[in-house]
Amino acid sequence: MLGLSMTITLMLPSFDFRSAESTWVGLDKSLSNGLRIGWSYEDPFVVGASKPLTVILNANPKTGEPYDPPVRAYVYQPGTPFASGVEHPDNLGPTVKKLSLERGKIDQLDRSQGAVFTIEFADVNGQEWAYVVNETATKGWTPQEVLSAAGDANTRYVGRGKTVYITEGCWWCHTLLPEHTQDWQVFGTPPYLGDFNGEMPTAFGSDRKAPDILHVASRNSSREWMMMHFFNPRLVQPNSIMPRFDYLWGKVDANGNPIDFAKWRADYTAYRKGERAYPPEVPEYARNTEIRALIDWVLTSLK
């Protein structure tokens, strides 16, 4: 009887999951998150080590030919494990796998050299399909030249940011799953079947105590607002019950000056009591902080 129930609930659905074709959203999430988030040999402290970087390219890094609109590229530096769909093309779905292998050359890879990927579209039987392109094999882009062509301003620490989302437990209150009811009118379209291929963990969230954020960057794309909101949500939403995430700033701000959290909190308390006209300024975060990665992920991935 247990065998029957496992056949129905595990084996039969696996046929459905296996035939799911990845969408652009699925490819983008998978390529920007890397192989997996959670404990692994490459990331034993679950801090987002060995993750790919997502860069926004305004021009071809080899030829200098300008891109309009800009192109999103996923940079895997040497040693970084490749995304699930690249390591195991079956996870892309049958058609996307075929396109990615034939046109995208995703089988010509060497982890010790790293690689750069982009997502392109092709027309097959009158339908548009997104597929993965290994730009290292097709155009000869190396991770290093793509990173220096983009510069830090156009680099997004998406994989590391998603890791922060997981380890800080944001998903215990925020969901990534607008429901098939009235929900979508406020929170946007529910995800499609192929939006999850290669994602680990999916972390839909089940206990919503806060707005769904699957499309939050479409509603609010202000980095400054995000910064204030993470530092102390009550700065921008006085009735919020979200915890303060000021500890994600680390010890120093963007200019290398130590952040005096005690003074900030004292000033903020004075402001709440009406002893100050304005709340204290939120410090600029330093380049390599968890908060930068988290905001990068929110603004890049949750559109």
Place this chain on the structure above:
Amino acid sequence: MLLKYLFAKNEDIPAGSSTIFFGYSAIFWFVVGTGLGSFNAAKLAFPDFATGVELFAFGHMRQVHVLAVILGWISMAFAMTMMYMTPALGNTKLWSEKLGLWTAFNWNAGLSLGLILLWCGFTSGREYSDLIWPIDLVVIFGVLVPLGMNVWMTIAQRRTQGIYITNWFFGACIFFLIIVFLVGQSAELFNLTGLTEGYLTFWFAHNVLGLWITPVAAGIAYYTIPKLTGNPLYSHRIGHLHFWSIIAFYSTPASHHLLSAPLPEWLKSFASVEGVLILIPAVAFVANILLTMKGRWSMFVENVEIKFSVTGVLLAIPLNMQGGFQQTRAINWYVHGTGWIVAHAHLALLGMSSFLEIAAVYFGLQQVLRRKLYSLVLANFHFWFVIIGFCIYWISMTIAGLIQGAGKIYEVPYIDVVIAEHPYMIARWIGGTMVFTGNMVWLYNMYMTAREGTIVPKGRYAHEMAYER
């Protein structure tokens, strides 16, 4: 004290040692788990309470509360009851006290390590499967397999003819749990991704509840109620209807947790239909137990173990009525992801399941220690604090969930839902704190029972003796 037996010969270890180890560990984890629950609830009611420290952030502590209660309190209380009920029902001794002690030791050590790591952010990001996979392997091979070996071998070497329904539940549910862990954690071990991972997460979550936490608790009631009342079980056959219908119907509705995810529609429909069928085992169980109480209802008032047990069985009625229907599409769209579900989860774990285990831990520790409970007053204090605290929690979260549901369908700005829920968040914190307070009193009461409880003479039951305090 019991640790000295870890390296003793099996024959030299007094019978009941593993029951005692598991019993006190379970109560300890109950105190820890509900304390964390109370702390987390305070953070939801007052967001600036203990703020700005990473380790005290809500997102670091919520999962520690859940797993401390499930794997620490409930599962260890299950193991404790298995250590004394399985041999008693087979008229034999536990297969290996030494293995039992080692299991309890591994369990405490593994769970402490796992929860500390989880607290620090070492998480797999999968609800209920939050522990990183190396710890999952410790749980499977260091805890569940040895526990299963002990129970299965004790059943195998029983000196009775049939196998009583409680042992059917014990033996089968450990086997299920091992399978459920292996399949559920395979996503992390083999890097399964996407909807496969999302589905396996809730396949695990559903089956841990449906094939472990609720059926084993029911199996425990099949022992405690007849034992304490002296009445035979109303019907062993209805007990089997309960057992087999749980396996047939409740091992399949995993995807009713994900009705709004893009899973195959046939799977969701199948799950919903099977989910309604939980009413069959539920009615069988509740009817069987309540009919067993026939003629002994005065014990519901007079006997504290029966008070806990029967309350747990009565709470199974709203639990299964909610559970059967809230997972249909007709109702789920309204309550999904709201506090209603949180209330329901606490009704299952803190209401129905925990009350049955509390009774069995009270009863079993008195039997094995051969000591009468230290104080009836404290036990009644425990009962009333847990039941009132739980009811405050349950009702306030149900109301909060209905507010959230209404906010969801009428497209109320989310912040207004947060404002409307605030009083219920405070009520939830008060309720949870009452449960925590009751449990601290319980721990004290059981500690004093071991030290100063009246000695129960051979051949007598603790509940036949008069209280001295």
